[in-house]
Amino acid sequence: MNETILIDESGKRTDGRSIDELREIKLTIGVLKKANGSAFIEFGKNKIIVAVYGPREVHPKHMAQPDKCVLRCRYHMSPFSTDTRKNPAPSRREIEISKVIREALEPAVVLEDYPRAAIDIFVEVLQADGGSRCAGITAASVALADAGINMRDLVAACAAGKINNKIALDINDVEDKEGSADMPVAYLPNLEQITLLQLDGILNKSQFTECLEKSLQGCKMVYEIQRKALMEKYFGNDLPLDDENTEEIKEE
Amino acid sequence: MLEIKKKYVIPGDVIVEGNYKPLMNVIKKENSIISTRIGIAESSKDGIRVIPLSGIYIPRINDIVIGKIIDNSSLSWEVDINSCFSAHLAAQDIFGRDFSPARDDMKKRFAPGDLLTARIIAFDRTRDPMLSIQERDLGKILHGEFLKISSTRVPRLIGKRGSMIQTIEQATQTKILIGQNGILVVSGQNHEGMSLAFQAIKMVEDEAHTSNLTQKVKDLLNVQDESPQKGDNTTVGKEGYINNNENNSKTNDIETNNNNSEITISKGESS
Numbered sequence: 001m002n003e004t005i006l007i008d009e010s011g012k013r014t015d016g017r018s019i020d021e022l023r024e025i026k027l028t029i030g031v032l033k034k035a036n037g038s039a040f041i042e043f044g045k046n047k048i049i050v051a052v053y054g055p056r057e058v059h060p061k062h063m064a065q066p067d068k069c070v071l072r073c074r075y076h077m078s079p080f081s082t083d084t085r086k087n088p089a090p091s092r093r094e095i096e097i098s099k100v101i102r103e104a105l106e107p108a109v110v111l112e113d114y115p116r117a118a119i120d121i122f123v124e125v126l127q128a129d130g131g132s133r134c135a136g137i138t139a140a141s142v143a144l145a146d147a148g149i150n151m152r153d154l155v156a157a158c159a160a161g162k163i164n165n166k167i168a169l170d171i172n173d174v175e176d177k178e179g180s181a182d183m184p185v186a187y188l189p190n191l192e193q194i195t196l197l198q199l200d201g202i203l204n205k206s207q208f209t210e211c212l213e214k215s216l217q218g219c220k221m222v223y224e225i226q227r228k229a230l231m232e233k234y235f236g237n238d239l240p241l242d243d244e245n246t247e248e249i250k251e252e
Numbered sequence: 253m254l255e256i257k258k259k260y261v262i263p264g265d266v267i268v269e270g271n272y273k274p275l276m277n278v279i280k281k282e283n284s285i286i287s288t289r290i291g292i293a294e295s296s297k298d299g300i301r302v303i304p305l306s307g308i309y310i311p312r313i314n315d316i317v318i319g320k321i322i323d324n325s326s327l328s329w330e331v332d333i334n335s336c337f338s339a340h341l342a343a344q345d346i347f348g349r350d351f352s353p354a355r356d357d358m359k360k361r362f363a364p365g366d367l368l369t370a371r372i373i374a375f376d377r378t379r380d381p382m383l384s385i386q387e388r389d390l391g392k393i394l395h396g397e398f399l400k401i402s403s404t405r406v407p408r409l410i411g412k413r414g415s416m417i418q419t420i421e422q423a424t425q426t427k428i429l430i431g432q433n434g435i436l437v438v439s440g441q442n443h444e445g446m447s448l449a450f451q452a453i454k455m456v457e458d459e460a461h462t463s464n465l466t467q468k469v470k471d472l473l474n475v476q477d478e479s480p481q482k483g484d485n486t487t488v489g490k491e492g493y494i495n496n497n498e499n500n501s502k503t504n505d506i507e508t509n510n511n512n513s514e515i516t517i518s519k520g521e522s523s
Contacts, residue, residue: 147307
């Protein structure tokens with residue numbers, strides 16, 4: 001088979017990255033005023049905005065659960081997010097991704113704390129470049145934290161895959177299309193649990209192990225970025241904690 | 253029990269390991285206490301808790317809230333308290349035990365759109381919050397400007413023993429009612445004072461987690477402090493608060509120096 005060359009002799013990929021290098025990630029928190037929590041992520045060329053509303057009343061009412069909160073998620077790609085216009089109606093793929101994002105976030109959210117309520121997550125892809133579900137999960141978990149929803153852990157997501165028979169971290173659009181495998185993984189870094197694992201392509205056992213190992217490393221790197229963004233947003237220009245400062249904040 | 257240093261946490265952070273009791277916004281996983289919110293972790297002799305810095309209002313029993321009447325059934329009013337649960341105010345609470353839906357006209361006491369202060373007397377995960385106004389200073393709010401802030405900023409707006417809110421009220425000649433749910437009603441005689449109060453409240457909301465906020469608010473309101481600030485304070489004299497500020501900022505109960513029937517929540521009232 002005549003494969004496209006995705007890794008050149010010096011080990012550089014099409015966008016100049018090395019084999020286990022992430023794309024550049026920029027994470028901004030609190031970009032939407034009306035939403036309870038929001039985040040904007042630039043993951044390479046991906047541009048995704050996430051809004052979180054809730055906990056709020058459930059409509060339609062019959063969807064409400066008496067013992068826990070309903071988590072609803074909508075992943076949507078804007079018509080202008082790809083080079084050929086994308087029909088704005090939800091496609092099969094978007095419905096599926098909405099579901100896997102919801103399932104990747106559900107274990108992190110303490111749903112039992114908000115009975116009879118709903119949390120809505122809107123993931124809007126403004127520009128797509130491969131790996132948008134991982135970027136979406138990463139931004140959504142930060143937006144949930146920004147919304148002040150009780151969470152057991154943040155969720156960090158990152159993909160790894162096989163290109164030119166080598167396992168590479170963070171597959172971009174070209175590598176996804178031309179490469180031979182793509183494996184997105186979402187991970188709870190502190191609880192050490194995997195909440196999403198998909199695989200498109202064929203890997204043998206050792207390749208799979210390597211691929212999983214690499215994507216988990218990627219998740220940990222993503223987590224550090226999430227953590228830094230949250231810390232900067234909430235405690236950015238703060239003095240170190242002393243009693244004088246916190247006394248007033250905690251006053252109730 | 254070992255005293256733990258206060259620290260900033262995000263969800264998933266292990267606050268401490270060992271046999272501690274989880275109190276608020278934390279969960280216990282095996283032997284470690286994990287934060288579930290963005291906030292400040294602290295320990296007391298009872299256990300570990302996190303003071304959150306974001307989030308909507310979740311009702312708690314005994315909180316005083318400001319709500320808006322949405323609707324009424326034949327036995328109760330439905331009240332919007334800025335939360336994911338709508339509260340109920342029982343008609344019996346107002347009309348007494350012998351309330352009869354046939355005889356008493358509920359619309360005469362509270363119509364949809366009315367604002368009221370009330371205490372949450374019952375709430376748990378299985379039912380919506382119940383309100384009561386059977387207390388001095390609770391009940392319908394007749395005048396004022398409506399304002400919403402995040403409920404996590406309410407303690408900061410009140411300040412130590414009500415110091416922040418007193419500073420704002422005195423400097424702007426306004427009365428500010430605060431509900432624990434983040435709803436405020438501001439009333440005052442003149443527009444300048446009102447808009448100054450709005451600015452100060454906005455400032456507290458935006459910069460709640462920064463230190464030295466009281467001083468920043470004082471600068472905004474041109475309140476003279478014990479330690480003189482740069483700039484002239486001529487505008488202070490115009491508002492006539494230059495003298496009594498020093499005395500009043502040390503009184504610790506707001507209610508005692510309010511001479512009308514409106515209430516402000518002070519430390520003693522909230523839990």
